[in-house]
Amino acid sequence: MAVWVAGAALLLSACGATSGTPGPSVQQGTASPVVGTAPDPAVLGVEMSPERLAFTPPHLEGRELVRVGVLLPFSGSASALRSEAGHLLRGAELALFERGVENIVLLPKDTEGTARGAEAAAEAVIADGADLIIGPLLAAEVRAVSAPARRANVPVISFSTDTSVAGGGVYLLSFPPEEEVRRVVSYTASLGASRFAIAAPATPYGQLVSEAYRRAAAEAGGTVTAEEVYSGGVDSMSQAARRLARAGIGRLEVGRALAMTGENWQPAEGGAFQVVMLPAGGDDLRMLAPSMLFADIDPLLVKFVGTGLWRNPDSAREPALANGWFAGPDAAMRARFEASYQSAFGEQPSRLAGLGYDAASLAALMAANTGAIDRTVLEDPNGFLGVDGLFRLRGDGTVERGLALYTIRNGQFEVLDPAPERFGPAGADIEPGES
Structure with a gap:
């Protein structure tokens, strides 16, 4: 009919x-x-x-x-x-x-x-x-x-x-995850980040995001310096987090840490990586993010970022994801x-x-x-x-x-950088904040 x-x-x-x-x-x-x-x-x-x-x-x-x-x-x-x-x-x-x-x-x-x-x-x-x-x-x-x-x-x-x-x-x-990855990497790179890490699930989605992450980092003039894969539950995630930490992460002085809120993040000069991608959602994300904290990967120093899978009410209520960033539609x-x-x-x-x-x-x-x-x-x-x-x-x-960049604050999703109102020339990136 x-x-x-x-x-x-x-x-x-x-x-x-x-x-x-x-x-x-x-x-x-x-x-x-x-x-x-x-x-x-x-x-x-x-x-x-x-x-x-x-x-x-x-x-x-x-x-x-x-x-x-x-x-x-x-x-x-x-x-x-x-x-x-x-x-x-x-x-x-x-x-x-x-x-x-x-x-x-x-x-x-x-x-x-x-x-x-x-x-x-x-x-x-x-x-x-x-x-x-x-x-x-x-x-x-x-x-x-x-x-x-x-x-x-x-x-x-x-x-x-x-x-x-x-x-x-x-x-x-x-909604290809490659676009979400490119948006968040481009934004962090615009702030000076050049060293990226990822802890991805051993799934086709995880592999796709990992490949897109490497490409996006290279396009932004950076590199993926640490990459780990996990399969299964929290034990596998914890092991992946510890392996990432062994790559070498910086430490914050107490005075500087007390002055930081997570909202005023800037890429640190030291450490093997400044940003870590966590391409998970739901219960998996709520186990993965705390695993990073338990491995002493400090979100005040290392920015936690993700994909559109983060846009879930449960993710917004996870303390370990506070001030994390992800890209998504308007x-x-x-x-x-x-x-x-x-x-x-x-x-x-x-x-x-x-x-x-x-x-x-x-x-x-x-x-x-x-x-x-x-x-x-x-x-x-x-x-x-x-x-x-x-x-x-x-x-x-x-x-x-043209995706917006979101952050998690006070258990809510807030727009950190709005979606663009127009595109640049074909193939060119949209500068953060440009509209």
Whole structure:
């Protein structure tokens, strides 16, 4: 079944470049929730005959349409996958409802959460005349979709965080940890840090963050001088912390320590490392951070930093993480989307639902302005202002996000350095505090 939804306004907007000139002009969304009839609940896509080309709903016959396939694991084996698929589709529906574009059609297809299912869904939606594919969610699905999409010259905006599947017309609209790592390393380096350490879990995520950390440190003119991996619980974490400490850490004089609060941190001249990355979340983080203290790694001297996994209420209440730093999307921007989603569907959106909204908003932008999918618009270096703040899609298919830097103070998350309001030249870093 094709989903076609019309409505009022759009949040997504193009942002100015370094010169301050705006990108493609689109209507800015209102600050209050959308008022009006909500779109129909999300439904599963009904597979259509491969022989039927350029599917057109009866009430849109005779119009030049932009058809957007939405490939998601509606019947995936895991309930979390099925739930996420529904949130992503509802986010896409909401974007079209708010934008009110009348020449765009969503074509939902079920990937079943498998590579084979994703490939079949891609072939089916391409046969239905899709001009753009939104999804899939999993890296294996994206790989399977890539080949038929490239043969048909249909761009793909996927939600995977695996950068190895990007490129050749496949774009990642997600929250890759590499961007979070780069933001926090860039900020600490701007304060003079050049020696970095990391204690990472022995998982694919830990390996990914470690690799990104080494690259980011090198780009910032520094180096990772100590790197430890742990597996298992607190004993393994404690051993990793002790090994880091043996690399050599400075000591604070009592008088200087008494004058410091953790908020006025500056990189120390001595010691093997000045910053330590703790890429964990939840209970793991609440065990890992105290392990650093027990190994005499002093957070007054060594800045504790992390990834978006830190953004958890329990993390904010962990004393060992007080004054620690991590990067994440602009929370204030997301509040408007959550209010609109709640108003339309009567429930809170998932963390990823905004990606469905932003992807459909990009499609609506092109359908309204050019009447067709245009990769030059997708790769606009000025970027776009979406649900979670500033982002732009690079030519290699990866996403760059304008992230805020957060600190933990008094059991709360506070913005230490705000998210940028514009991007610098493509490939250039955004200076801390620049907006």
